[in-house]
Amino acid sequence: MMNLIKKILILFLLTLFIVSCNSLTKENNAEVNDTNTTDALQTKEIIFDNYINGIPKTVAQNIYGTRIVLSELNDPYDLHLYGKIDFFIDNQNVFEYNEKYLDVEGYQDNICAFFEQREQGELTSFYIFRFNNRPLPDKFLVFKQINNKIKFIGMTEQSSSEIFGDVDLDGKFEIGGFNDYCEPGNDESDKSGHSFFCLDNLRIYEIGNSFDRDTILENFIIENKKRAVTQH
16 A cells, blocks of 8 residues: 555656656746846845845744744845854754855745654754755755754755655655756757656755765656656
8 A cells, every 4th residue: 555655656746747847948047047137236225123125134933942043134135045044942052054155045934844754763853944046956955953963964966856855755855856957959858848858967865964866766757757758
């Protein structure tokens, strides 16, 4: 029964990939570049004590006993991008993270993804933040917590992230998608509507103490796409 559920979920995932392939074109890049051009225009800032142009200077999210705060709001403000992450446990700042050009996207009570899994018998919490990597696909920052200690695991490579969660029910959180916005070519398989379009850029990672390629899931998706083409 569990194998059947896994197959249904993964086949549903494949349909999402077919739809997403059509959107990964040069036209998407043009739209992003237009946005960047607009962002570059100078606008008059309206600053209140806790807001800039109506956007909060800090946002927070409580996850069980851990409070996470994003601060140092970056321009363009309407993208809700922040340059600093703080973790609080029992009202104590136990870990802070900031670096130059950090653009973490966050909203009040919606800052990061969270999941738990056991590692060597200990319950480990993971926090995943979206890094706005415009005009390319986003990257993801990953932190883990054991008891009251926070550790920065690292930043993933850029990914369109159609896969985001434990999609194959193996107990591991996966992040996957395409690591670039592919441009259509002249060959049939290089056209945006083709099932093979952009497959060379498919990357799926399992999140843990490191980022490990889930080549089994990658190959499963690729083989199913090939099978779908031969059947039609």
